[in-house]
Amino acid sequence: MVELKGPEKRRYVADLFSRISRRYDLMNTLMTFGMDRRWRKTAARQAMEGLEGPVLDVATGTGDLALALGRVVGVTEVVGMDLLNPMVSRAISKVARAPGPAPVTFMVGDALSLPFPDDSFACVTSAFSLRNLPDLEAALREMVRVTRPGGRVLSLETMPVDKGMSRPLVRFHFRRIVPLLGALITFDRAAYTYLPQSVDRFLSPAGLADLFRAVGLETVQHQSLALGAVHIHWGTKAP
Numbered sequence: 201m202v203e204l205k206g207p208e209k210r211r212y213v214a215d216l217f218s219r220i221s222r223r224y225d226l227m228n229t230l231m232t233f234g235m236d237r238r239w240r241k242t243a244a245r246q247a248m249e250g251l252e253g254p255v256l257d258v259a260t261g262t263g264d265l266a267l268a269l270g271r272v273v274g275v276t277e278v279v280g281m282d283l284l285n286p287m288v289s290r291a292i293s294k295v296a297r298a299p300g301p302a303p304v305t306f307m308v309g310d311a312l313s314l315p316f317p318d319d320s321f322a323c324v325t326s327a328f329s330l331r332n333l334p335d336l337e338a339a340l341r342e343m344v345r346v347t348r349p350g351g352r353v354l355s356l357e358t359m360p361v362d363k364g365m366s367r368p369l370v371r372f373h374f375r376r377i378v379p380l381l382g383a384l385i386t387f388d389r390a391a392y393t394y395l396p397q398s399v400d401r402f403l404s405p406a407g408l409a410d411l412f413r414a415v416g417l418e419t420v421q422h423q424s425l426a427l428g429a430v431h432i433h434w435g436t437k438a439p
């Protein structure tokens with residue numbers, strides 16, 4: 201796949217996630233050996249540490265991070281927003297089955313133009329989505345805009361492993377196992393070939409931390425998970 205940007209990438213990504221929405225959750229469980237649940241739980245707790253108030257989960261997909269956030273102390277309300285109806289419909293059906301302590305609602309919307317006033321949320325999150333957005337910096341600026349001063353922006357994301365002993369193992373998993381699983385489970389090898397390509401083309405953990413600072417976040421930190429293939433980044437909007 202040639203590297204796409206802007207409206208072309210938006211169309212490509214929308215078409216891809218519409219195609220795989222039905223088997224999206226099953227593929228996540230299989231290709232992460234069920235660990236994605238734990239990563240989301242860790243991210244949700246980190247997102248709200250020391251904070252209280254409403255949370256926005258951008259590009260929420262089938263809503264798993266939004267639902268995990270709904271179970272965290274201090275969260276008063278969660279809004280999960282995604283570009284695509286098929287993903288949002290799946291998220292809505294999950295809330296009905298597993299209501300949490302905080303109300304969780306889902307809506308369709310574009311990460312590049314969040315339909316909320318400035319300073320609306322105590323925390324704004326995004327999981328496995330920044331890689332897929334047509335303009336990463338613009339999306340992060342939007343996330344910061346709708347975060348309250350003193351609030352937090354958090355990303356949970358798959359990233360390239362550039363060095364270390366885990367590199368060959370992680371690369372083999374992404375480049376061989378994931379496309380094969382995708383072909384078997386979703387009959388869509390192309391979608392799960394895009395995934396490792398999008399990871400390879402994404403920023404390094406240090407690069408994303410720099411971008412967090414460039415869009416105005418302070419005290420930026422990150423935590424590495426899954427042999428360095430998954431990272432949680434968070435930063436605070438200046439009070």
Ligand SMILES: C[S@@+](CC[C@H](N)C(=O)[O-])C[C@H]1O[C@@H](n2cnc3c(N)ncnc32)[C@H](O)[C@@H]1O
Binds near residue numbers: 213259310329
């Ligand atoms: C890999 S999925 C991640 C979904 C979910 N956050 C998760 O943790 O499983 C990427 C999601 O980004 C959404 N997406 C892509 N471009 C978007 C945009 N411009 N605005 C909002 N959502 C977008 C897709 O529809 C898809 O649901």
